[in-house]
Amino acid sequence: MSEKIQKANEEDLQQLRRMLSRVASRDPEAVKRRLDRLAKVRPGNDELRVLDIACGDCREAEVLGDFVAELKGAPDAAVKLTGIDVRAREIADAARKFGKRQGPREGRGRRDFEFRTGDATQLDEHAELGADFDLVFLRHQNYWNGARDWEEIFDHALSKTGDDGRLVITSYFDQEHALALEAIQRLGGELVHTEFNEETRALVTPGKSMDRHVAIFRRKK
Secondary structure, X not given: OOHHHHHHHHHHHHHXXXXXXXXXXXXXXXXXXXXXXXXXXOOOOXXXXXXXXXXXXXXXXXXXXXXXXXXXXXXXXXXXXXXXXXXXXXXXXXXXXXXXXEOOEOOEOOEEEEEEEOOHHHHHHOHHHOOOEEEEEEEEEOOOOOHHHHHHHHHHHHHHEEEEEEEEEEEOOHHHHHHHHHHHHHOOEEEEEEEEOOOOOEOOOOOOEOOOEEEEEEEOO
């Protein structure tokens, strides 16, 4: 990887971190949890769970760990992230980089990472993943590349989201994001917030940029 590409990737992760922090501030229940935590001692430090679907090499793993802790009002909580992708080589890269447990540091709790090769359209066949995740994440969903497959992925993602959890997606394109929003709401997701990312980095394809849009959902009750 060239130094230029590596620098761009690092800057993308920094802006993703900032964008997700803004998303947490737009979620009324997340804000309430943080205020409640300031008002009283939080009982226990239960492990938070993240599922990163179609994660590739999961370069956003640490960002997601910090985000879910902020979202749940528990910055010192332990987090376990599970990443799944059909591309075995990408999963192997993720495992080499993040596959070991990281201890508490800088006010954060423990971080555990595991990565599995699997087809996101068939998540129901991966019973070992469990359910009730605090955060399910899809970075750069690709609805245009097979709408039926992506609706299956969205449906599975919602089924893995706990009653008090959140599904978060980002998108490369304006129209593709709009289509994804419509599909997820039709499948049972309740839109909490969506926004255009003012810091997005433009890519070569016209109208395409990194994490151009973000949206956060909860399951309809």
